[in-house]
Amino acid sequence: MLAPGLADSIRAQAAASAPRECCGLLEGWRDGDVWHVQALHPAGNLAADADRFSIDPAAHFAAIRAARLAGRAIIGCYHSHPGGQARPSAADLQGAGAEDFVWLIAADRELAAFLYRGGAFLILATGADWVTSSE
Numbered sequence: 829m830l831a832p833g834l835a836d837s838i839r840a841q842a843a844a845s846a847p848r849e850c851c852g853l854l855e856g857w858r859d860g861d862v863w864h865v866q867a868l869h870p871a872g873n874l875a876a877d878a879d880r881f882s883i884d885p886a887a888h889f890a891a892i893r894a895a896r897l898a899g900r901a902i903i904g905c906y907h908s909h910p911g912g913q914a915r916p917s918a919a920d921l922q923g924a925g926a927e928d929f930v931w932l933i934a935a936d937r938e939l940a941a942f943l944y945r946g947g948a949f950l951i952l953a954t955g956a957d958w959v960t961s962s963e
């Protein structure tokens with residue numbers, strides 16, 4: 829679940845970065861099999877190619893520190909697929925490594941969330957309106 833406003837914020841970042849991919853980290857917590865995203869940590873994309881993303885390590889460490897201070901954790905990442913589809917690419921699979929890490933992907937209209945577990949991406953949520961939480 830995404831806290832209110834976060835989906836719009838990701839879409840705005842994706843639009844601003846296009847045709848390059850935007851990227852960042854998801855701060856929140858896990859409640860059983862439900863992942864709650866409470867804040868975003870936008871990060872610079874260090875990838876040379878337009879259809880790749882590589883989160884700036886300094887931004888990554890800063891996000892981990894900020895999440896800890898808030899009593900939360902970095903539970904996942906997000907990036908965009910300008911002109912593409914909201915599902916992981918072969919490059920995403922290759923770049924994934926952390927177990928039980930949420931991958932949120934924003935395509936032009938769609939936003940979808942996946943969980944990397946056991947060497948594969950499981951679908952957590954899809955659809956334009958996945959993203960509401962009453963908190």
Ligand SMILES: [Zn+2]
Pocket residue numbers: 907908909916917920933
């Ligand atoms: Zn991707």
